[in-house]
Structures are given as C-alpha cells and as structure tokens.
Amino acid sequence: MSGRGDLARLRVPNHVFDRICAGPADDESMSLLRRGQYGIRLLRLKTLIESMSGQRFAAGDLDEAWTVLADAESTAPAVVEELLMHPAVGVWLARTLHDIYAEAAPAQEEVQALHAVAAAAAVRCRLSCTLSVPVVQGAVTLPTVGQWRLDEQPLPAGRVELRIAAGDVTFGPRASFVTAKRHSAKAQGQLLEVAFDDVDPHREFSAPAPPNPLDEAAFDEWCTQLDEAWDILTRWHADYASELSAGLTTLIPLATETPVFAASSVNAFGGVALSPKQSATDLAEAMVHEIQHSKLNALMDLLSLHREDDHTWFYAPWRDDPRPLGGILHGIYAFTSVAEFWDVQRGLVPPAQARRGHFAFAFRCRQVREAIDAVRESAELTELGTRFLAASSARLAALDPASVPADLADAITTLLADHRATWRIHHVRPNAADVTAAADAWTLGGPRPAVVRREVVPVAQQAESSRAALVKLRALDPESFRRIDSGESADVRFAGGDLDSAAATYERLVLAEPLDHDAWVGLGLAAGSRALLDQPETVRAVHLQVLARTGVAAAPLDLAAWLARA
Amino acid sequence: MDAPGPREAIALVNPRADLLSKQLDLASFSLSELRFLHRRDLDAAIHRTVEQARHTDSGDGIQEQR
Secondary structure, eight states, X not given: OBOSSOOOEEEEOXXXXXXXXXXXXXXXXXXXXXXXXXXXXXXXXXXXXXXXXXXXXXHHHHHHHHHHHHHHHHHOHHHHHHHHTSHHHHHHHHHHHHIIIIISOOOHHHHTHHHHHHHHHHHHTTOOEEEEEEOBTTEEEETTTEEEEESSOOSSTTEEEEXXXXXXXXXXXXXXXXXXXXXXXXXXXXXXXXXEOOSOTTSSSSSOOOOOOOOHHHHHHHHHHHHHHHHHHHHHOHHHHHHHHHHOOEEEEOOTTOSOSEEEETTOTTXXXXXXXXXXXXXXXXXXXXXXXXXXXXXXXXXXXXXXXXXXXXXXXXXXXXXXXXXXXXXXHHHHHHHXXXXXXXXXXXXXXXXXXXXXXXXXXXXXXXXXXXHTTOTTBOHHHHHHHHHHHHHHHXXXXXXXXXXXXXXXXXXXXXXXXXXXXXXXXEOHHHHHHHHHHHHHOOOOOSOOOEEEOOOOOOSSOHHHHHHHHHHHOHHHHHTSOOTTOHHHHHHHTOHHHHHHHHHHHHHHOTTOHHHHHHHHHHTTOHHHHHOHHHHHHHHHHHHHHHSOOOOHHHHHHHHHTO | OOOOOHHHHHHTOOTTSOEEEEXXXXXXXXXXXXXXXXXXXXXXXXXXXXXXXXXXXXXXXXXXXX
C-alpha cells in the first residue's frame, strides 16, 4: 500500500493525560497506552524487515515469517497482538535493532527469531506451515507457547525445522518441552492473568539469559504468594488492582540471589522482573511500583515531559547515582504510588510490622517531596512535564508523612541528610580555581570566593553506608540494635544517639584520613553542622588543599562554618 | 508531515484539545497492510527508529530497584 497522504498520529485526550498523572489509570487510559506501545512494536518490526533488504540476511526469509504472522492475524488478531506485545518479544526486537545498527554484527539466530515469533502465532492460531527456527542457548523458544530443550546440537547447527499442522508441532530432534507458565488470580471478583516467563532468552532486560525454569514447588510458591498479593490489592487498593489487571501481563522471576528487587523496561510494557519476595505485601508493593514505570514509559513514548536534548544530572533521594530528569520523573511517579500504597497498608499490617509500614510510608513521602522540590523549576521540563509534576505534588500533599511516630520521623530526617551529603561528596566536584581561591583566603587571610562553582561528575559509589543501615535498624528493630557490640565504632555511637562521642571520633577519622567520605558526612551529622552537610565536597577539597600547602590540617567544622559564611 | 520533535510537541499543548502524540497510529493497520505501506512520514519514523537503535545502549530504559 502506498499513498501521498500523511498517516494519523495517535492522539491523547487531555482527560486521559490527567488521569494517568493522577495515579492509577482506568481502562481507557491503559488501552491508549497499550495502543501506543503496539504501534511502536509494529514500527520496529517494519524497521527490522526493511533493514534486512539487501543485507546478508535474506529479506525474503523474514517475509516468510511475516506472512505467517499476517495469516495468523487475519484469523485471530487479538492473539497476534498479545504475542507481539509479549515483553520478551519487545526486548528481542529492540536488542536486535540495536545490534544491527550499533554493533553491525547481529547474530543470525537473533534476526531469525522472527520465525520463532511466527511459529508461536501459527501454533496459537492453529495454522499449518513449516518454519526454520533458531536454536538459542541449546533451546528453541516459541514466545508464549513454550520451549524445547535439545538433548544434542541439531544439524545444520543453529536451526531446527518445525512442521506445524493445524497448530500441532512436529519437532524433529530429541528434546524436552517446557510449557509456558500462566496463572490466574481472582479476588473480590477481579481477575489478574499473567504469564510467568522463566525460559525466554530475552525475558530479562539487560542481557540474554539462559533458561531457568521454576520447578513445580517454586512455581506453586510464586502462585500462592501472587494470590495473596492479589487479595491485598483488590481488597484495599482497588484502583491499583484495576490498572494491574489491565496492564500487567508477565512476571519474570529472577534468581533468589540477584540483587535486583524488581525491574521494568521501556521495551517490555506490562512485564515486571522480580526476585522472590518475603511477603505478599512486598510483592504487592513491587507490582504497584513497577506498573507505574510501564505506564510512564508508554506515556513518555507518546508525549515529551522533558526536553530530550538536555542532559543535566540530578540528585535522586532513592538512588546512589546521579540521574537524568527522566529518571527523576520515573522515581517521583512510582514512589508517589508506593507512598499511597503504604498510607493504606500501614494500618493493615500486623502490629509487629506497623513500624515498618509507617517507615515505608513516611520515607517515600519525604523522598518524593525532596525530589519534586529539586526539579520543579527545571528548564528541561516541558509544559506537560510541569503539569505531570504538579499532579504528583498534589497527590503527595494529600498524604501526611508527619503522622508517624516521632522517632521514626527523626530517623528518616537523618537518613535523608546522610544520603544527600554522601551523594554530594561522591558526585559533586567543586571548581578547582574556586577551591584554590578559598584555600588562599583561609591560609593568607584573603577574600573568600563568593560562590564556589560545582559540577556533577558521576562516579562509581558503594551502596548504603553501615551508618545508614544502623540508623534504620535502630528505628525498626531496637532490640536487635541493642545487641550490637558497640565497640569504638563512630557509626554505632551515632546511631545509638551518642552524638558528642560520635562527632569526636568522626573528627579524628577525618584528620587521620581526609579522603574518608563516610567520616566527613558522619561528622556533619553528629555535629549537626548544616554548613558541612550542605557542601561536604567543597569543605573536603579546601581542607585537602590547605593541608597540602601548609602541612597543618584546618579544623573541619571551623572550615565548614567559615565557607558557609562566604 | 513528519512527526514533531519534542520542542514542536510542546507548542501543540491545548487544554481543550487532544494532545497530538509523537507516534504514528500504526495499530490501525494490519500486518498485511503494513508490510507494503510506504509513506514519507512512515519512512521518517523508521529513520528515527534506526537512529534510536544506534544510540541506545542495552541498559537504557531499564528501571531497577535494588
């Protein structure tokens, strides 16, 4: 089909945009986001097949697969749409296009995976055809159908011919078959139907993964916990349950030992990867959190919330690394929902877990508020981005983070200050000339620079400090904290409330080892030095230069106070 | 007409009208139609898809909670 007219662009009704900004989306909103994502999936498929014309992979070969898909679509369009929207298909498609254009060396089986998608469509729509499908990591995978694990390498290597007759597959090589897992949870009359993708090589988002099928017992555990989580969601968080019912399609179980709690991807709308959870409440929270990312990814594919040609780094209270504005908006949106989840949930958990509920609620509220305040004036925000942010701010204003026990609120204040100062001392670099001018002024008595210029330079950073972990432990589990052998640790003293002693120890550490990031921040916290916590990177840099120049260490808190008066 | 860039899209905001998105509404086409569909704006969208693929790393666009 060809023509001269323009194709229509997808339109987003204003009320749909506002509805998505306001939190849990209704069916109309989820349908529109899904339609946008399906359009992108089709565009990428079209790009793939057009890209192959004249390449060493025969376009005619891919045409065969496309024809099977088109035949299946004419039989059962909803089935083909569901198949093409399967998260692993989206990840495969994006990865293959990247490898074609960025790496210029896609593996043949990667491109030919379109045949496996077509074969899956043929099986599900009960068509008859013969397709040569790729063997990847010793297996043939038909997305949403299942996987054959081959006993031995087929000949010719890398491909297996599938004969499909009215949907029934004749599979030549010796192999064991794992059927794609699905589970339906129903509670309060609301249904959640999800696939468990534990075999597709493209199921995990960052790199191809070998199959790791859940055994029967593990799958039962997942299903039982999902049933319990679904009961919580439908009973107490009905709006979030509705959007999950409309949007969540696939859970990707990660190995127990993975450090990832949960993940989502711009290429995998409706897919959530997650490690096993300790409780149904944790699983419910992870589902609510991740579906927000899916929604926002889909919304950002349609509309620009921020200018994409600017790349300022921002501080995110929930991350150790600097983030671009898009990442900040994702966190604000997801954690606003998480705060709403815990606002309700904290009143429902058993008394022994109530403090954790209060903590989760207030911690997320205050993190999000700090992030909103940090970016609300950003010139990178578009008009729609400003509208989006205002909606999150209004949702947050409806919550009351002060409604938690005072000691928890204090612990959260400390954790936020610790995290922010730790982030600064790692990632913020003061201007070298300004640092020199400040060191001159300190040692020679000259004028202080009025302003020390700074830039954010992302560097590798260790995870949560032991001090933060101790503060959290004392807040949430005082009995366990009391059993810790205090010794001489400044962190334990600080977390235990012995601030003077902790400050003295941190100061000794700073003077003995001025590159000790944790000690600088600890000193600022224990001494209650706003001057140090606001610019630890500058105080440390000037301190180092004064020490190098004079051989005499400046008193850290005096230096911080002096710099703050600049 | 090509799909708008981010800055153009900003100008299209009108609280009383639908928001015109960056994406072509390809979901209204069948696969049979799409295979041989050739339009200038579709070619432009394919070109942008190629550029996006070229400049996107495998870790981009992934949100992780650790």
